Amino acid sequence: MFNRVLADFAREFQLSRNKRVLLVLDQAGWHISHQLKLPEGLDLFYLPAHSPELQPAERLWPLTNEVVANHTPRSLSELEELLVLRCQKLLKQHDLVKGLTCYHWWPMTRAV
Template sequence: MQHRYEWLYLYGFVHPKTGDTEWHILPRVNVDWFNISLAEFARSVGAGQEKIIVLVIDRAGWHTSEKVVIPQGIYLEPLPPYSPELQPAERLWTLADEPLVNEHFDSLDQLEQALSKRCCVLSEMKSEISALTNYHWWPFVSTG
């Protein structure tokens, strides 16, 4: 018997102070797909010369590659190595996974539908997400 798996990947962005989230369901985790996700995120939040966004990232190869195309207005701030507990977005995954645990999906389409519904719910859970991700010790400066 040969086991075969199909995968979907959830990219998540969070603004810890407000609890705003943005989700991208993509077929791969690599530099090319990270570039697509970054570009879409920058477009959706209006990053640019007038609006600067600092993204805290881990040191995954697809985050730190020289091939990463950083959109105008986006600045990547890598965490120290081996410190996922410092990444606010890491706390999102248990919330995102909740409706998927112990479930079976016959196709990637079914999984994507369930995940899409969950992302819509999470997008409305701003206060809960802020409470989970807005570390009291995290320096936060807002210009409005």
């Protein structure tokens, strides 16, 4: 499945030998699999193990998982619909997301 995601990503952004992307990943099993097929134009950089502070989005997983914790979607479409609705709600909860992902050392940007 991850190979398919990488291929779709490369196709969507028209990656090639002359147009490259460096994708930063954790070391989840599917990210480091020996069966991984890397599309042309896509390079991977792995974060050190046990370093969630380098990947602030890791702290958001419990918020997205919450919607399916006590619900068993019958299809991939139903799962996607549940997650999209949850993410739309999270987009409105700036303080909650900021509190989980903005570390004291993280550079702050001004809102435009």
